[in-house]
Amino acid sequence: MVAAPASGQGKTTVTAALARLHARQGRRVRVFKCGPDFLDPHWHQLASGHPVHNLDLWLNGEADIRARLHEAALDSDLILIEGVMGLFDGEPSAADLAVKLGIPVLAVIDAGSMAGTFGALVHGLRHYRPGLPWAGVLANRVASDGHEKMLQASVRGDDLGVEPGGIDAGWLGGLRRDADFALPERHLGLTVASELPDAMARLDALADAMSATPLGRLDATGWQRWAVSFEAQPARAVVPLLQGRTVAVARDAAFCFTYPANLDALRALGAELVFFSPVADELVPDCDAVWLPGGYPELHAQALAGSTRCRVALAAHIAAGKAVWAECGGMMPLFDALTLLDGTRVPMWGLLPGEVAMQPRLAALGPQCWDTARGELRGHTFHYSVTATPLVPVAHTAPGSRFGRPEAIYRQGPVRASYFHAWFTSNPEATAQLFLPEAA
The missing domain is CATH 3.40.50.300 (P-loop containing nucleotide triphosphate hydrolases)
Structure with missing residues (x-):
C-alpha cells in the first residue's frame, strides 16, 4: 500500500x-x-x-x-x-x-x-x-x-x-x-x-x-518480501432483477465518475449497458433506464446547454415513464440553470425545477447510506455545488461519519436524483430499483 x-x-x-x-x-x-x-x-x-x-x-x-x-x-x-x-x-x-x-x-x-x-x-x-x-x-x-x-x-x-x-x-x-x-x-x-x-x-x-x-x-x-496471501471468498448470489433490460449510461468528459464495480454490478443484475455522450449531443439510446453518473458538468456547461437533441430525447424518455438515476454531477444539468464560479448563469435542461450554483469551497464530503425499502444502500458524497429547488425530498441519506450531514433524495415522476454517489455492490436489490419505474 x-x-x-x-x-x-x-x-x-x-x-x-x-x-x-x-x-x-x-x-x-x-x-x-x-x-x-x-x-x-x-x-x-x-x-x-x-x-x-x-x-x-x-x-x-x-x-x-x-x-x-x-x-x-x-x-x-x-x-x-x-x-x-x-x-x-x-x-x-x-x-x-x-x-x-x-x-x-x-x-x-x-x-x-x-x-x-x-x-x-x-x-x-x-x-x-x-x-x-x-x-x-x-x-x-x-x-x-x-x-x-x-x-x-x-x-x-x-x-x-x-x-x-x-x-x-x-x-x-x-x-x-x-x-x-x-x-x-x-x-x-x-x-x-x-x-x-x-x-x-x-x-x-x-x-x-x-x-x-x-x-x-x-x-x-x-x-x-511483501507478499500477502488471500483466500478465495464465497461468491455472492445476485438475483438478475434487471434481466432483459437495457440501461443507457452517460459517459464523456462531463460524466466520468463511474466505478467499474458499479458497471459490473449492473451486468451481474442482468442489464445490458449502452453508452452515450451528452456533451457530444448524442441521442439517448433506446433503453429502459438511464444512469447519469457524476463528473464535471460545470466544466462543460455551455456544451451541455447546447445539447438539444440529447435533452429532448431524455425528456421523451422521462415522459414515457422510464427510470432515470442521476447522481451528483449527473443531477446538476437536469435543473433549470447552473451558475458558475464567475457568476455566469448557464441555462440547463429544465427537467427538474430549481437551480444549481458552484461554490468556491467544498460543500460536502464523506460516506453516506440510504435506508431504502430494499435495505441499506451505501455510498458517499463529494461536491462543490449547492442546489435550490422546490422539490421536497422523498428521503435523506444518513452520514456514515460523525462529521457528515445527510443528502437529499429527490424524485419527480420516474426521475430519482441526489448528490449521493451509490456503491451498487453494497445492495444489488436496492440498486435494481433505481433502474425500474416503481419506487425504490
Whole structure:
C-alpha cells in the first residue's frame, strides 16, 4: 500500500510510476484505490492497462475486498493499493485496511523544504499504530543528491532496521522535484488522464525516474518480501432483477465518475449497458433506464446547454415513464440553470425545477447510506455545488461519519436524483430499483 502523511504528498504519482514501470517490463500489474475516489483510478488504469477498483472497509466490506484482491492475484504479478488522504485519516482509514489485511505500507513523504524533520515523520508513521505492517519510505520532491543524503541520514536506525523475518524495512529512495511529470490538479482532484494528450509521456517520465531508485530497481524476488496471501471468498448470489433490460449510461468528459464495480454490478443484475455522450449531443439510446453518473458538468456547461437533441430525447424518455438515476454531477444539468464560479448563469435542461450554483469551497464530503425499502444502500458524497429547488425530498441519506450531514433524495415522476454517489455492490436489490419505474 502506497500511503502518506497527508493528501498532496505524491501517493498517486508514486503508485502510477510503479505501475507504469512494471507494466513496461511486461509484468501484469493491478492497482486498487482506497476510498471512494473517481479520479486517481483514471491514471492508474492508464499506467497499468487494467481497470482499477476501489477498496473501502465501510463501502465494500472486508469480504468483498478480500474477494477482489484474491481475484486480482490469480492473474497478476504485482498488486499496488493507493491509500487515501493521510495514512490515519478517515473512518475507516488506509491504516485500518493495511492492519486488517496485513498489507505492508510504503510511506511517501513530500520532502520539499525539509531535512531532519523527515526522519521524525517516518518514525511517527511507522510507530503511531501498533501492528502496522511496514515496507519502508520513499521521499518525494527531492531537490538534489545532497538533499537526498540528508533525508536518508535523518531516518533513525530502528526505522531502517530489520523486521521479524529478515525484511529490510528502510530507505527506498527519492524522486526528484520535476514539473515535467507533475500530474495536474483542479477542484475535485487530479485532472482526468484522458483529457491530457501527453498523459502517457508523463507516466513514462515518472517510470524512468522511479527506475533510478532502490524501490524501482527491485526485482521480483525483492518484491516478494511483501507478499500477502488471500483466500478465495464465497461468491455472492445476485438475483438478475434487471434481466432483459437495457440501461443507457452517460459517459464523456462531463460524466466520468463511474466505478467499474458499479458497471459490473449492473451486468451481474442482468442489464445490458449502452453508452452515450451528452456533451457530444448524442441521442439517448433506446433503453429502459438511464444512469447519469457524476463528473464535471460545470466544466462543460455551455456544451451541455447546447445539447438539444440529447435533452429532448431524455425528456421523451422521462415522459414515457422510464427510470432515470442521476447522481451528483449527473443531477446538476437536469435543473433549470447552473451558475458558475464567475457568476455566469448557464441555462440547463429544465427537467427538474430549481437551480444549481458552484461554490468556491467544498460543500460536502464523506460516506453516506440510504435506508431504502430494499435495505441499506451505501455510498458517499463529494461536491462543490449547492442546489435550490422546490422539490421536497422523498428521503435523506444518513452520514456514515460523525462529521457528515445527510443528502437529499429527490424524485419527480420516474426521475430519482441526489448528490449521493451509490456503491451498487453494497445492495444489488436496492440498486435494481433505481433502474425500474416503481419506487425504490
